[in-house]
Amino acid sequence: MNDFKSLKPISVYSTKQAVDDGFLILVDQKVSQEAGIRHPVYLTRAVWDKYVEVPKGMEGHQDQDGRLWDALFMFAFFARRESSSQLLFKLLVQLPDAGDWEQNEKVAERSNRLLREVILKAVVTARDFDDPSPAIFIMKPFED
Template sequence: MRSVSWVAHFGHETDMHPVDLIRDNSMLVRQKFKFNGVPDNPLFFQGSQNKSVGQRQNQMKDDNGWEIVSTYSTKQAVDDGFLVKVDSVASNEVGIKFPVYLTRAAWDKYVEVPKGMEQLQSLSGRLWDVLYMFAFQARKVSSNFLQYDFISYLPDEGNWESNETLESPENRLNRLVTLKAVIQAQDFDDPSPAIFIMKPNED
């Protein structure tokens, strides 16, 4: 069976990717997608296990008859505001063929225009920076996991995080930012591939 890699997003085929896209709806997504060196668990997003913000309880059974007491879908995460789905026009412009989602934390800090910088920055331009540098680095690898760097223009307000370093001592407004991207099933009931971009400390 032909497998998928970052390179495949840009129209090139490869058989080296560890993710096997088994299109069998009778299996859970976490059973379909095997990640090298990563426990076989579903992906949860920041805050997604907080029932007070809209976690749904779904009663269903898997193939072995075990009851699944709770599921939290990508769609629900978008509805609850924990994920932001990127407009396909923006992702297609940089050559990405699969749907792209950003965690709310990554979107708010690196895509939304910081207060006071509205005359210098635009949301579309900042999103382009995030997506373009992802696409540039993704062409070089064949894994379902990628960490990549890009430069983000942010006010120097003391809110530096562990994934940010000073790009140049001459300009403290430019931060070299590291983000993490994974490719996996778009949803628990949709095995088609999607790209999820987040801060390195998010799951």
């Protein structure tokens, strides 16, 4: 019989390490609480770079804080209707039409190719392997 309690993990990559390495971005808790979110929120680098950072050429029309707020607000809006620990939610984002469309994006309005409807995934799980308190991880649908 296997004694699983005596098994040691081969490798552990913690949430803290992922933040330190830049693969996860921890959202300022004041900002997430203003959006009605009680638990810590992490965004993957891919989500941050594409949907929160203001793209070149759009600096005068948008700002990073507003784009972050939109993502958090839309998560909170959809999460209120969901009881699962995982959900897909929609977000409207302005992005240049530079041929970098991804499978989770589509044109939101036929008359405006700069406005994309984006699907993101949120997972509520333990904050870290040694911290069972809940945290929210927002990512692209095909990320883990």
